[in-house]
Amino acid sequence: MGFRLSKIYTRTGDSGTTGMADGSRVSKDSLRMQAIGEVDELNSALGIVINKCAAGDIRENMLTIQHDLFNLGGQLAMPDYEMLTHERIEWLE
Numbered sequence: 001m002g003f004r005l006s007k008i009y010t011r012t013g014d015s016g017t018t019g020m021a022d023g024s025r026v027s028k029d030s031l032r033m034q035a036i037g038e039v040d041e042l043n044s045a046l047g048i049v050i051n052k053c054a055a056g057d058i059r060e061n062m063l064t065i066q067h068d069l070f071n072l073g074g075q076l077a078m079p080d081y082e083m084l085t086h087e088r089i090e091w092l093e
Contacts, residue, residue: 021077
């Protein structure tokens with residue numbers, strides 16, 4: 001049996017906030033954190049679909065969308081950094 005971690009310490013305590021990529025802190029129940037979770041879940045589901053797709057244009061488009069979702073997650077984690085351009089958003093729409 002492997003080594004089991006029963007206690008994990010972050011040294012910051014649990015004030016109900018979580019650290020963002022830019023060093024800021026937001027409430028764990030904020031809309032931003034909810035959006036990050038939703039994007040992550042969608043990206044995971046899309047990965048399963050991509051795995052089942054045959055090579056071709058549809059698969060390539062879904063891979064492109066998955067990369068955009070990674071960028072969106074990064075942008076949500078770093079609010080002052082723009083990763084998704086207006087052109088990409090128009091393409092997605």
